Structures are given as structure tokens and as C-alpha cells.
Amino acid sequence: MNRLRLVLLAVGGTGLAALLVAACLGLPGFGGRSHPYGARAVHASLTRHTANTIASVNFDQRAYDTLGEMSILFAAVLGCVVLLRQARDEHRAQPQPAEVARPVRRYALIVLPVALVTGLYVVAHGQLSPGGGFQGGVVAATALHLLYLGADYRALERVRPLAVFETSDALAVSTYLVLGAAGVLAGTSFLANTLLPYGTFNTLSSGGTVPLLNAAVGMEVASAVVVLLANFLDQAVEIEEEHGS
Amino acid sequence: MSDAVIVVALLLTAASATAAVAQRDPARQALVLSVLGSVLAVLFTVLQAPDVGLSQLAVGAALTPLLIMLSVRKVRRRGRTHDAAAKDGAR
């Protein structure tokens, strides 16, 4: 039986290898001079006064795809919450307080606001420099967990009311949808970037709806990551199984 | 000149990824994955894709190791509790 499987794998692998080689030979040359899609994307981004072309492609020209990606993250976190919730045969133990060395605790408490502000800065400057909603949201959520890494879990639980973060996650997704629907209500298409003025190039208020969609995605990603980590932390630190059942 | 830095970054990525696969223990694998994440971010930067590099850095530097280590801790705790319960039951 094992040999049959290996033979099947060899046949499939050879076929895949042959197709891959044929495809690679048909690729355009690396780094040529004509980039038809790139030229059009950059031109569209500059017409709408968005300095970061990636942000323009993500939140303006292909904003619908970003809606799909945001839904994927939302669904993944929802699945984690369902899978990792406390089951009937588990109970919650109190997390034990921790004694952390003073320099480490001070570092965590000083760097936490710095990292939060950096996360917000990355979200706000998404249309100007590399960054955007996703990157800044993950940084802000990780910054919050410095409180767990530098102090202990009870400190984190105090500043992290989970219901608030779950609500803000859902609210952020709805904000993205509402911003898209505003385009439909105004007579253009879903997620069209024609409602707001394009502003001055290379300033914070430029790009039309791109900064707003950036902010919505940033809020969604930060809340989603906090909820995800909260479920993992609860399972690792608090929830225990009942004995002797 | 910029080709050399791309080659170095690619070699480092290949080496880290192979090392990550060759590790058997999840905790040690998390350490190598953290290094791989940062090296990947540098690779994306030298290929002039800073947005992707920023995403990789944000996720791979602290978030992925934290998730893996929390799972390892949960599995080890369960293992210890089961051993203690088995000992209690055998007494």
C-alpha cells in the first residue's frame, strides 16, 4: 500500500514539476522596462493625490479585496473565540501574580505608550509612507500586551475589557461597509473614492476616503488581535480542566 | 552593489527556513521562526517592498512567537495536570 502511494506521489510530482518548469520559462523577463499595470496604478494613485501607491491600490483601486481580507481576519478570530471559549468541564483559576525585575517592568511601562503612539502614527500615515491600517493595528495590539509581558496577567485584564474590544471589532467592520455603501447612496459605485476631496498631495488629509478606510481597518485589526490573544492567554494561563471526571 | 545585498538576504532566508523546518521541539522552533520573520522583513525591504516588510515585521517579531509559546505552555500544563491526576487515581 505504501509503495502505491509513493508511486502516485512520484507521478503527481513529476507532472507538477513539468508544468512549473514550462510556466517559469514563459514568464516575462525579470525587471523589464514596460510595466503596463504598474504605470496605470501609479498614475491613478497620483491623480487622487495619494503618495503611497500601495495604500491607493489597497484602499482605493482594490478596496473590495481589502474588504474580503478584513472579513477573513474577522471570521478567523470569530472561529478562535468559539473554539477556545471555556467549556463545561473547565474552570477558571485565578492567575498568579508575578514578580518581575524592576528594570524590565519600568521598560515595559515606558515603551507601552511609545509603541501605542507608533501604531497610531503608522495607521494615520498609511497614505503617505509605508504602513497603513493592518501594520499599525498589529503594533498597537502588541503594545498593549507589553503589560502582560512586563507585569502580570491581572494587570492586563484590568485595562482590557474584552466586551469593548469585541464590540469595536464589529463596529470597525461595519464602518468599512458603511463607507462603501455611502458611495452607492451618493450615486457612484460601492467603495468609490469620489465623495471626499482629494486634498493636498503628501499631507495627512489627502487621498479622499483612503485615510478613513485605513482608520477602520486599523481599529478592526487592533481589536481582532487583542481578542485573539485574550483567548489564547485565557487558555494558557487561567482555564484548567476538571480532575477526576 | 544592491545585487549583493539581495543575494545575502535570500541566502539568509533559505538558511533560516531550513533551520526552522529541521527543529523538532515547538519552543525551539518558535525561536527560529522569530529570526526567520525578521530576516524575511529585511528581504522584502531590499526587494523594495517596504509595506510588505512592515506587515511581516509587525506579525513575525512578537505576535507569532507569543501565539506559539502560549500554545506550548497550554499543552505542557495539560500534560502535567494529567500526570498528577493519573498519580492521584493510581494511589
Add this chain to the structure above:
Amino acid sequence: MAVNGWILAATVCLGGGGAAALWGVTTGPPARRVVAQNMTTSALCPALLLLSQGYGRPAYVDLALLLALLGPVGTLVFARLLGDDLEGGRPSAWGLTWTAAGLSAVVVAAVCAATGPGRAMVKLLVVGALLIAGNVIASRALSGGFRGVRGG
């Protein structure tokens, strides 16, 4: 073609530092591995700063800023949650730590000198401060900072 000194320095930093960190993280006792993971941040962040200067794109300093912020957080994750594995030998590599701090200071000073005074230089100084402070504190955390953590 003129040799771009910045990119050359970045290649050396990346190649040397990256290879050393990778070797340290794959071989040896857990103590050495965690120290090597800590050194990865101090090896790659100066490389990113040199690359941003070499390519002439100040926007790449954001990447170095994020690595200087999140690299030590990654090391703190391992220092806290790998406590059982590290019980045997508390890793302390202060020589390595101060060498890395010195290298970071040199790179930040060089890039600052090339940038000139202004908001960009303030950002570079913040990145340097975060990098050095993070490196030192992470080393401190690895060499016994979490003694009183009992499974939290």
C-alpha cells in the same frame, strides 16, 4: 558604477550579524539560543538604517523603528514563557550586549550625521535610543528578570 558605501556596510552587517544569529539560534543549549534571538534585533535594525540611507529613502526608517520596538518584545515573550527551559543555565551575555549596543550607537551616529539636523534626525535618535535600551533590558530580562513568575 560607484560602490555605495552604505549598502556595502548594510550587506556586511546583515551577512555577518544574520549568520551569527542564525548559528546561535540553531545550535547549543536553550540559553544560547535565546541570547542569539535577542542579538538578531541588534544585528538587523542597524542594517535597515544603513539600507534606508543607501537607497535614499527616509521612509524605510519606519521599518527600523518598528523592529527596535517589537524585537525586544519578542525576546521578552521568550524570557517569560520559556522560564522552565532556562531554569538550568541563566543566560548572561553582557559582553555581547554591550558590543551590540556600541555597534548600534555607531550606525545611528553615522546615519544622523548624513541626515543633518531636523525632524528626521530626531526620529533616528529615537530609534537608536529604543534599540539600545531594548537590547539592554531584554538581556537583563533573560538573565534572571522573571524569577518570581510561577506560571503566569
